Amino acid sequence: MISKQDILRLLHRPESEHPILSVFLDTSVNSVNQRTHQVFLVKEVARHEELDSDREGHHREALGAAFERVFRWLEEEYDEANRGVAIYTEIGGDWLEAVQLPVTVRNRTAVSDRPVIGPLAQALENDHRHGIVVVDREHLRLLLVYLGATLAEHEVRTDPYPTPHDEKGGGEAAKDRQKRKAEEVRHFFKEFALEATEFDRRYHPDDLVVVGTHENVVHFVGFLPPHLQAKVAHTDHAPVHATPTELLERLTPFFRKQVETEEATAADRLRDRVVHRHLAVSGFAATLERLQEGKVDTLVMSRDLERSGAHCRRCGFFLARRDGSCPYCGGELDRRVDLVEAMIRLAEEQEIVLEFVPAEALADLDGVGALLKF
Ligand SMILES: [Zn+2]
Numbered sequence: 001m002i003s004k005q006d007i008l009r010l011l012h013r014p015e016s017e018h019p020i021l022s023v024f025l026d027t028s029v030n031s032v033n034q035r036t037h038q039v040f041l042v043k044e045v046a047r048h049e050e051l052d053s054d055r056e057g058h059h060r061e062a063l064g065a066a067f068e069r070v071f072r073w074l075e076e077e078y079d080e081a082n083r084g085v086a087i088y089t090e091i092g093g094d095w096l097e098a099v100q101l102p103v104t105v106r107n108r109t110a111v112s113d114r115p116v117i118g119p120l121a122q123a124l125e126n127d128h129r130h131g132i133v134v135v136d137r138e139h140l141r142l143l144l145v146y147l148g149a150t151l152a153e154h155e156v157r158t159d160p161y162p163t164p165h166d167e168k169g170g171g172e173a174a175k176d177r178q179k180r181k182a183e184e185v186r187h188f189f190k191e192f193a194l195e196a197t198e199f200d201r202r203y204h205p206d207d208l209v210v211v212g213t214h215e216n217v218v219h220f221v222g223f224l225p226p227h228l229q230a231k232v233a234h235t236d237h238a239p240v241h242a243t244p245t246e247l248l249e250r251l252t253p254f255f256r257k258q259v260e261t262e263e264a265t266a267a268d269r270l271r272d273r274v275v276h277r278h279l280a281v282s283g284f285a286a287t288l289e290r291l292q293e294g295k296v297d298t299l300v301m302s303r304d305l306e307r308s309g310a311h312c313r314r315c316g317f318f319l320a321r322r323d324g325s326c327p328y329c330g331g332e333l334d335r336r337v338d339l340v341e342a343m344i345r346l347a348e349e350q351e352i353v354l355e356f357v358p359a360e361a362l363a364d365l366d367g368v369g370a371l372l373k374f
Pocket residue numbers: 312313314315316317326327328329330331
């Protein structure tokens with residue numbers, strides 16, 4: 001399972017003497033149940049004229065050998081349960097590292113000095129680690145879910161007293177039984193609340209979703225400590241023994257809606273602050289400048305944004321404009337830099353919050369902006 005650690009490891013990978021081929025593939029199945037990433041990859045290889053005379057198995061071109069490693073990895077290692085992959089390999093070396101994703105990424109290849117991490121950051125940043133609590137009067141299940149996969153599952157078993165169905169008796173006896181059952185449920189729910197607290201302490205989910213009948217959910221949430229009650233983002237109904245897949249299917253519309261709402265909020269908050277000139281900037285030039293000054297608190301970007309810019313070979317500053325020389329030191333400029341990737345790297349290095357939003361949400365702000373610390 002991919003994690004933030006994968007991004008950080010790739011981010012801090014020591015610079016290689018070889019250029020890196022980064023390959024991102026949408027490996028999800030289309031409407032006619034086919035995967036089309038191979039077609040994309042074959043077209044990408046065809047774009048490189050120098051590979052025309054290259055031969056499979058006897059590569060004269062290091063890039064040809066790199067692509068062949070990618071094809072081989074797909075054949076041997078790709079797990080079809082995943083919907084996206086990122087593959088990195090050296091051109092002229094033999095290092096290869098791949099990350100499989102339960103979410104799609106846009107098809108893309110890039111050759112650069114370092115592994116391209118932007119699409120991975122985008123796949124990871126907006127999703128939550130959800131704690132799913134499934135409860136009825138005798139059972140508790142706790143699941144940690146991230147990017148559509150179950151990372152941990154914990155079940156609490158109880159030993160309830162049997163409820164006699166055939167026991168004869170008057171109204172008084174029935175009332176007693178009901179009372180005993182209610183007392184037992186209270187006892188179990190207290191224990192369940194402790195278990196849920198321990199689960200939260202151990203796995204740090206971003207929020208909790210409580211699943212069960214309306215009556216059980218309301219009753220159980222009342223037993224949770226206030227900090228966990230505040231974390232309950234959603235409640236829903238599903239059978240207590242539903243499989244993780246069934247639960248996820250049931251909850252996916254909520255998860256999707258939650259991300260949409262948060263993205264809209266992020267875009268609105270940025271726009272509002274830009275309009276009121278309150279600790280915010282928008283557009284590439286201003287955002288890039290503040291980012292390099294270490295003043296950014298939250299970087300907000302359109303998804304799949306593309307922009308190239310420049311990088312000063314002497315002082316290392318990134319610039320949104322590409323003409324002239326470096327305004328800071330007069331140094332010579334490298335003019336074909338992937339500015340979006342540079343900004344995401346800067347944000348990850350500074351551990352800045354990154355929010356990706358739909359392109360139309362930031363169209364009026366040139367696709368990028370930042371909330372500032374000071
Ligand atoms: Zn410079």
